[in-house]
Amino acid sequence: MLFLRPLVKRGCRGLRIRQIRGLATAADPTVNQSREHTHHTTGDHVKIVEVGPRDGLQNEKKTIPLATKIDLIERLAKTGLTDIEAGSFVAPKWVPQMADSDGILEHILKLPSESQKPIAYSFLAPNARGLENAMSILRKYPTAFNTFESQPQSPLGSTQSPTPGETAKSPAQNKPYIEMSVFAAATESFTQKNLNCDIETSLLRFKDVILGAKAAGLRVRAYISVALGCPFEGRDVDPRRVAEIATDLLEMGADEIDIGDTTGMGTAPSTRNLLKAMQAAGIRNEDIAMHFHDTYGQALVNTIVSLEHGIRTFDSSVGGLGGCPYSPGATGNVATEDVLYFLDSLGMKTGVDLDAMAEIGEWITGEIGKPNASSAGKAIMGRRRRSL
Numbered sequence: 596m597l598f599l600r601p602l603v604k605r606g607c608r609g610l611r612i613r614q615i616r617g618l619a620t621a622a623d624p625t626v627n628q629s630r631e632h633t634h635h636t637t638g639d640h641v642k643i644v645e646v647g648p649r650d651g652l653q654n655e656k657k658t659i660p661l662a663t664k665i666d667l668i669e670r671l672a673k674t675g676l677t678d679i680e681a682g683s684f685v686a687p688k689w690v691p692q693m694a695d696s697d698g699i700l701e702h703i704l705k706l707p708s709e710s711q712k713p714i715a716y717s718f719l720a721p722n723a724r725g726l727e728n729a730m731s732i733l734r735k736y737p738t739a740f741n742t743f744e745s746q747p748q749s750p751l752g753s754t755q756s757p758t759p760g761e762t763a764k765s766p767a768q769n770k771p772y773i774e775m776s777v778f779a780a781a782t783e784s785f786t787q788k789n790l791n792c793d794i795e796t797s798l799l800r801f802k803d804v805i806l807g808a809k810a811a812g813l814r815v816r817a818y819i820s821v822a823l824g825c826p827f828e829g830r831d832v833d834p835r836r837v838a839e840i841a842t843d844l845l846e847m848g849a850d851e852i853d854i855g856d857t858t859g860m861g862t863a864p865s866t867r868n869l870l871k872a873m874q875a876a877g878i879r880n881e882d883i884a885m886h887f888h889d890t891y892g893q894a895l896v897n898t899i900v901s902l903e904h905g906i907r908t909f910d911s912s913v914g915g916l917g918g919c920p921y922s923p924g925a926t927g928n929v930a931t932e933d934v935l936y937f938l939d940s941l942g943m944k945t946g947v948d949l950d951a952m953a954e955i956g957e958w959i960t961g962e963i964g965k966p967n968a969s970s971a972g973k974a975i976m977g978r979r980r981r982s983l
């Protein structure tokens with residue numbers, strides 16, 4: 596039984612996660628140096644995961660040329676970002692806009708990055724087929740990317756033999772990391788719409804993806820969508836259910852839980868309650884990322900609640916691009932420019948160039964014919980025009 600376990604067991608279960616995940620978490624001193632990329636960020640440093648090229652573009656009806664997507668990723672890679680979600684190996688008939696993700700991955704592997712640090716590029720995979728589609732490209736360029744040490748013994752006891760890709764003791768600067776992302780959801784209705792199956796089946800499929808990716812030395816992010824509100828079941832999503840699903844994903848070997856406020860219904864109290872439920876389940880802050888959509892204008896409020904709780908990884912999208920094809924009415928992710936401006940006002944460091952990001956926001960929204968949804972981005976570009 597994967598979920599809906601009695602609450603009373605949760606404390607022990609939390610302890611179990613810590614023991615089981617000892618070798619898999621970023622904070623463990625025994626892990627390979629190359630895991631530094633996963634840096635559990637603390638104090639005043641915040642990691643921004645730019646999701647514009649995937650979550651930002653997946654919902655666009657008009658086909659966006661592969662060259663524009665690659666141009667976007669290359670521009671983003673020069674801003675100081677260390678993490679970019681670049682595409683999605685899902686069924687093209689479900690999300691046509693992501694059909695050229697193989698071309699994006701191949702481009703990333705073929706061209707060395709100009710960035711100062713290795714960049715981690717993540718790709719969604721809903722099932723073993725998605726992972727295999729990504730792996731078939733990775734196998735063509737086995738030395739073109741940094742990997743983490745593979746773990747012969749998975750947390751669930753299955754053994755996997757390592758697959759191609761070098762095992763870098765110290766990461767090569769000009770080689771990217773490639774990560775896979777699975778995407779569970781907190782409600783049955785959303786899971787049916789998004790993945791055409793129930794939660795339990797989706798988790799079984801994700802287990803294949805997680806074990807396969809880890810065996811190949813790839814880091815794995817695990818989304819839990821609609822964690823703070825569901826378009827079909829409403830805003831009262833049970834935080835304990837989210838924590839249970841997170842626990843299952845971590846036990847399968849996922850490196851990070853990405854909490855998705857897909858509908859933007861999250862509020863300061865519901866965000867706080869959810870993070871408390873995660874804590875009660877023994878899930879550490881450094882294994883959590885927050886992914887806010889700004890549909891109700893609460894994303895920055897929820898960001899500060901998360902910062903106060905100790906979370907230091909946040910997803911955002913340049914120009915506020917985005918929306919989920921299976922979440923009617925949901926608008927974009929919180930804009931990267933707004934998050935950067937906000938974090939800077941708090942004295943927090945991201946290493947990302949806000950001015951460069953504002954330029955990219957203006958450019959990409961112009962390219963795809965959408966209004967720029969970033970207030971900070973528009974203000975910066977307006978001020979720049981006035982001072983010319």
Ligand SMILES: CC(C)(COP(=O)([O-])OP(=O)([O-])OC[C@H]1O[C@@H](n2cnc3c(N)ncnc32)[C@H](O)[C@@H]1OP(=O)([O-])[O-])[C@@H](O)C(=O)NCCC(=O)NCCSC(=O)C[C@@](C)(O)CC(=O)[O-]
Pocket residue numbers: 650653683684685686687689690720721722724725726728778789790791818819820821854855856857858886918919920921
């Ligand atoms: C999971 C499935 C595939 C099930 O879809 P299905 O139709 O139930 O699956 P199927 O196994 O019957 O396969 C149907 C067809 O798709 C093919 N297929 C099967 N798998 C793949 C694959 N990986 N890549 C390419 N093709 C694939 C398969 O071969 C078959 O092809 P056909 O025989 O009809 O020609 C489908 O539901 C799917 O792709 N869903 C993805 C939905 C999606 O991408 N949603 C958006 C992302 S989630 C999100 O946005 C939220 C998030 C993460 O951003 C967080 C937040 O915002 O809060």
